[in-house]
Structure formats: structure tokens, C-alpha cells
Amino acid sequence: MAESKKVPGDTEAQMSDSVSKKGGLITLFFIAGTLSGVMLSGFGWLANLIVYLVEEFNVPSISATQISNVVHGCMNLIPILGAIISDSYLGTFSVVAISSFISSLGMIMLTLTAKLSSLKPPPCETGSSLCQTPSKVQLAILYVSIAMASAGLGGSRYTLATMGANQLDKPKDKETFFNWFFFTIFASCIISSTAIVYVEDSISWELGYGICFAANFVALAIFLAGHQFYRRDKPRGSPFTGLLRVVVAAVWKRKLVLSSRSEDYYHEHDGTNKVMPATPKRSFRFLNRAALKTEGDIYSDGSIARPWKLCTLQQVEDLKTLIRLFPIWSSGIFLTTPIAIQSSITVIQALSMDRHLGSNFKIPAASIVVVVLISSSIFVALFDRFLFPTWQKLIGRPLTPLQRIGVGHVINVLSMAISALVESKRLETVHAHHLEAQHGAIVPMLVWWLFPQLVVVGIGDAFHFPGQVALYYQEFPASLRTTATAMVSLVVGIAFYVSTALVDLIRNVTGWLPENINSGRLDNLYWILVTAGALNFIYFLVCAKLYKYQNIEKEVDATSSFDI
Incomplete structure (x- = not known):
């Protein structure tokens, strides 16, 4: 018989060291202003990079x-580091303050x-292929500035989400806050x-970046x-650390014989009243020794x-949950990789079209991708x-x-197919x-042709x-709820690095991606993404079909015949 412990939906509210007279709705005004400024600044330079x-x-x-892909990847990996440090x-509080200061510098x-x-090379004449490249010093200063700006943006963005939720006690208030949080990001x-971006393109880069700093x-x-x-x-x-202890303890006790008796396992919990079985589950049995x-x-x-x-029985089951989620999480990498490639290639296409x-x-060419943000915002609300x-x-x-x-x-996958047809x-x-x-020739074709694929991506x-x-x-363990939302950012970060490697590979083994895209075959790149995306979808279906929801309270009819 399983030990059944009733739980309030939100574990953070139960942490005694979180409860104080401070916090509440008044803090959200400060966090809203901070998030708006950080996102306006960060994407003001990043979108036009x-x-x-x-x-x-x-x-x-x-x-x-x-x-650009490397910078996006770095910016989306840093939130995990920020969450761990926090x-x-x-x-x-300290992580957000330090990150914002670094991005200001x-x-x-x-x-x-x-x-x-x-600090930059002389301008290149239109149509000329003999442009002076930047010096090592110029590149060094540029890369250091980009690294600091992206590190600050990555370190503060998702940490603000956690900090904002920590100011509230009721689960319903936190749910509303997360909706507001993502809406603020999209709007900014x-x-x-x-x-x-219009200021940068039409007036001056100096003024545009000055606005970002302000x-x-x-x-x-x-x-x-x-x-x-x-x-x-x-x-x-x-x-x-607790999850690592499970692995170490299981290795230490690898020669012990597993028991079927509940009293042979350590049941002390971590303060979250989560429903736990009396004995470990049979999956990944090797790890059960850690609680013996x-x-x-x-x-x-x-x-x-x-x-x-x-280790506690809960720590063992928490690690098992992460292992079960890993295949589904990994499918998200190549779900996002085509989007990462498309977001940068679309800007290059727009530069060669009638805008x-x-x-x-x-x-502005860089403003084309805002169609994705507008589409996402509208359809999130409609859905x-x-x-x-x-x-x-x-x-x-x-x-x-x-x-x-x-x-x-x-x-x-449909969006990549549309992208291939438009490029053809x-x-x-x-x-x-x-x-x-x-x-550098401008093709007599309106940039509006790129809009359908971007709307579909949104x-x-x-x-x-x-x-x-x-x-x-x-599905994440209660002890990792702070990290859970940052896992999407981790997927995006890895996807940008994968996209960089994939484009490099295609560029080295084919002639599809020359400097002048008018003499290349970008459409073939998109068809490769269509094929890879279809295969990744099949992989996801297999993983999803085999996965069983672990959180009993939030599981939605997991016993149905089609439960993905």
C-alpha cells in the first residue's frame, strides 16, 4: 500500500524560509519594469545582430x-547556470542585479x-567583394561586448520569473504571473x-544601441x-547535489541484494507532501539501492x-523521473533546431529582397522575424x-x-516545407x-513572401x-521546479549550437550555402530540415507513447488509449 500524503499544488509556498511579510503584488510592479527594460535592451541589439x-x-x-546562432545558444544556456547559482x-535578487549590471557594461x-x-573596419561599397575585414583587436572588443550583453540578458531573464513567483503565495496567483511574464517578454x-531596430537601420546604430543601454x-x-x-x-x-548522491550511493551499494520490504528503505521526505510508494518502483532498479x-x-x-x-526514496524516484523525461526532452532539440536556422537565414533572405x-x-530586415512573435502572441491567446x-x-x-x-x-515541419517552396x-x-x-543584388520579389512561413512557425x-x-x-521533481521552466531555454540553447554545426557541415560538403545566396541552394537546406523534422516527430511519438505521467495529481487520463 502506498503512503499517501496530500499536497497543496505549490511546494514553494511551504518553504518556511520563503514566508515573510515582504512580497506581494507591489513587488510585481518593480519586476515588470525590470523585465520590460531588460528585454527591450537585449532584443534591441540581438534582433539586429x-x-x-x-x-x-x-x-x-x-x-x-x-x-548569431552561437550568441543565441549562449544566451539560452546561461539561465541554467543562473538557476544553479541562485x-x-x-x-x-543578487543574480538579477549582477546580471543586469554586466549587461549594462x-x-x-x-x-x-x-x-x-x-573600433570597426571601413565600410564596404555596395556590390564590392573586396571588403576590409576587421582586425583582431576590433573583433576582440566586439565579441567581449556581445558576450557581456548576452550573459547579462540570459542570467536575468528566467531568474526574474522565479523571483516573481516567489513573491506570491497562492498557486492561482503564480499561474497568472507566469502568463503575464511571457506576455511581457513577447510585447517587449x-x-x-x-x-x-528601425532606429538602428534608419537613423544610426549609435543611437539604437544607446537606447538599449538606457x-x-x-x-x-x-x-x-x-x-x-x-x-x-x-x-x-x-x-x-541530491541527485548526484543517488548515483554515488547506488554505486557504493551495488553488491547489496534489493529488498521487497518497505522498512528496509529510507522514507524520510524533503518537506513536500508528495505521494510516494512504500517501496521503490521496479524501473531502473539499480538506483533503488541508494535508498536501502x-x-x-x-x-x-x-x-x-x-x-x-x-538517499531518500523520494530522491531516488526524482532521479528516475528525470531519466524518463530525457528522451522527450531530447526530441525538443531538433524540434527547435530548424527554427533556429530559419530565424537567421530569413534575415539574410530579407536583405536580398524588396522590403x-x-x-x-x-x-528593416531584422524586423521580419517579429512576425513570429506577433503570430505566437495572437495564437496563444486564441488557443x-x-x-x-x-x-x-x-x-x-x-x-x-x-x-x-x-x-x-x-x-x-509544415513551416519548413513552406520555407523551401518560397526559397525555390x-x-x-x-x-x-x-x-x-x-x-548584394536585390531580387525583384516582395519580402511579404516570407511572411506565411513565419506565421506558421508562430x-x-x-x-x-x-x-x-x-x-x-x-512532471519535474518538486526540488527542481525552479529549474523546470529553464529546461526549455536549455533546449533552445543547444538547438542553436546544433544549428551552427549543421549549417557548417552542409556548407563544407555542398555548394548550397555560398557567400552570395543568390547563387546557392537554400531550398535544399530547408528540404533537409523537413526530412529531419519528420524523423524527429516519429522519434517523439515513440517516446511519448512509452511515457507515463508521474505526477498523479495533475495527470490527465494517462490510462487512455492515446495518451500523448
Whole structure:
């Protein structure tokens, strides 16, 4: 018989060291201002990075997309590091403050690269293939400024989400906060990817980057102004240490014979009233030895005497949960990789197309990708208000997180197929006007042709990104709830690095991606992504079909015949 312990839905509210008279709704005004400023600043320079590298530093277009992918990857890996440092050593307040300060310094340096002619090479004439490359010193200063700006953005973004949720006590309030959090990110990205990018392209890079610095500085000032109101959690030590102890303890006790008796296992829990079985589950049985009690493992008061040789039954089951989730999580890497490639390649395509809107206005190339953000924002709201409630009324149950992710896979493959067809059309226009050999030539084809694929990507994002966040938050161990939401960021970060390696591989073994994309075959790259995406979807279906929801309280009809 399983030990059944009832749990309030949110474990963080039960942490005694989190509860104080501070916190509450008043703190959200400061956090909202901080998040808005950080995102306006970060995406104000990040959205236009490829154009800046190509036009101001004479970096070849494909190389610029590779650099952009590396920067995006770094920015999306840093939140995991920030979460570990926050949980283990400094707390959320210090991590956000330090990260925002670092990004401010990075923006100062980046603004100087735009202002001072000595920090960048002379401009390259249109149509010329003999452009002066930047010096090592110029590149070093540029890369250091980009690294600091991206590190600050990555370190503060998801840490603000955790800090904001920690200011509230009721689970419903926290759910509302997360909705507001992502809406603020989307809205800030839309503004920065349009207004600030327009300033950079049409007025000056110096002014655009200056606005980014000002936004970052104001964000830091707002954040520090609210310090007396924040509820601050004390660092509790890295939850990954407990998981590592399970592996070490299981190895130490590898020769012990497993028992079927409940009293032979250590049942002390970590303060979260989670439903736990009396004996370990049979899956991954080798790890069960970590909770097997032996002489000298426990003090007389019942506490653990040798933490690296004995773990709680809950810690063992928590590690098993992460192992079960890993295949599904890994499928998200190649779900996001095509999106990473498309986001950078689309900017290069836009640079070679007619971007005029009327006779006087020219759409900045980097602002094209804002279509994805607008599409995602609109369809997230439509799905939440109309599609998902309608589905539940018709079917009798809500869409599970795995079902939402699966739909996202299909739509993502469809988007890559549309991208391939549009690029084929663009190349036909290039050949019809004999523009293959003209470096930097503008193809007489409106940039609006790129919009359908971006809208479809946004629809897919509205399915699979919230689905992944919901799955990880629902299924992750309580001790890792802070890290759960950052797992999506980790997927995105890895995907950008994979996309860089994939593009490099294709560039080295084929002639599809030359410096002048008008003489290349970008459509073939997209067809490869369609094929790989379809295979990845099959892999996801297998993983999802085999996965069984672990969180009993939030499981949605996991015994149904089609439970993904």
C-alpha cells in the first residue's frame, strides 16, 4: 500500500524560509519594469545582430548567421547556470542585479563599437567583394561586448520569473504571473524588434544601441528601487547535489541484494507532501539501492549519517523521473533546431529582397522575424480562450502537454516545407533576372513572401513551447521546479549550437550555402530540415507513447488509449 500524503499544488509556498511579510503584488510592479527594460535592451541589439555584423563589420552573411546562432545558444544556456547559482549560493535578487549590471557594461562597449570608427573596419561599397575585414583587436572588443550583453540578458531573464513567483503565495496567483511574464517578454520583443531596430537601420546604430543601454540602466534602477519590498529566499543548496548522491550511493551499494520490504528503505521526505510508494518502483532498479538502509547510515534521531551512501526514496524516484523525461526532452532539440536556422537565414533572405512598404518606408530586415512573435502572441491567446476550451467540451478532456508538443512538431515541419517552396520561388526569380553573379543584388520579389512561413512557425511555437513548459513544471521533481521552466531555454540553447554545426557541415560538403545566396541552394537546406523534422516527430511519438505521467495529481487520463 502506498503512503499517501496530500499536497497543496505549490511546494514553494511551504518553504518556511520563503514566508515573510515582504512580497506581494507591489513587488510585481518593480519586476515588470525590470523585465520590460531588460528585454527591450537585449532584443534591441540581438534582433539586429546579423545586419550589424554584415553592414558594419563586413562579416560574410553566412558567417554572421553562425555567430548569431552561437550568441543565441549562449544566451539560452546561461539561465541554467543562473538557476544553479541562485539556488545554491546567491539567491535570485543578487543574480538579477549582477546580471543586469554586466549587461549594462556590455551595452556600453557595444555602443562604443558603433560610435568610434577605430573600433570597426571601413565600410564596404555596395556590390564590392573586396571588403576590409576587421582586425583582431576590433573583433576582440566586439565579441567581449556581445558576450557581456548576452550573459547579462540570459542570467536575468528566467531568474526574474522565479523571483516573481516567489513573491506570491497562492498557486492561482503564480499561474497568472507566469502568463503575464511571457506576455511581457513577447510585447517587449515586438517593440524592440521593430522600433529600436528601425532606429538602428534608419537613423544610426549609435543611437539604437544607446537606447538599449538606457533601457538596461533604467531596468537595473527600477529593480534596485524595489529591494525593500522583495521577499528573498535563502539559498538551499543545489538540488542536483541530491541527485548526484543517488548515483554515488547506488554505486557504493551495488553488491547489496534489493529488498521487497518497505522498512528496509529510507522514507524520510524533503518537506513536500508528495505521494510516494512504500517501496521503490521496479524501473531502473539499480538506483533503488541508494535508498536501502545499512548499518551506520542513520543517526539515532532518524536523520541521515552518511548522505553520500544513503538517499531518500523520494530522491531516488526524482532521479528516475528525470531519466524518463530525457528522451522527450531530447526530441525538443531538433524540434527547435530548424527554427533556429530559419530565424537567421530569413534575415539574410530579407536583405536580398524588396522590403519597401510604399515609396518612403523600407522594412528593416531584422524586423521580419517579429512576425513570429506577433503570430505566437495572437495564437496563444486564441488557443487559450477558444481552441482548448472547445476541445475539452467536444472530447471530454483537455489537451495534454504531450499532445500540444506533438501538434507543434507537425506544424514545424509544415513551416519548413513552406520555407523551401518560397526559397525555390525566390531562386527562380533570381535566375529569370540573371542576378546569380551580382553580389548584394536585390531580387525583384516582395519580402511579404516570407511572411506565411513565419506565421506558421508562430502557430507551432504557440503549441509546443507552452506545452514543454507545462510538461516540465508538472512532471519535474518538486526540488527542481525552479529549474523546470529553464529546461526549455536549455533546449533552445543547444538547438542553436546544433544549428551552427549543421549549417557548417552542409556548407563544407555542398555548394548550397555560398557567400552570395543568390547563387546557392537554400531550398535544399530547408528540404533537409523537413526530412529531419519528420524523423524527429516519429522519434517523439515513440517516446511519448512509452511515457507515463508521474505526477498523479495533475495527470490527465494517462490510462487512455492515446495518451500523448
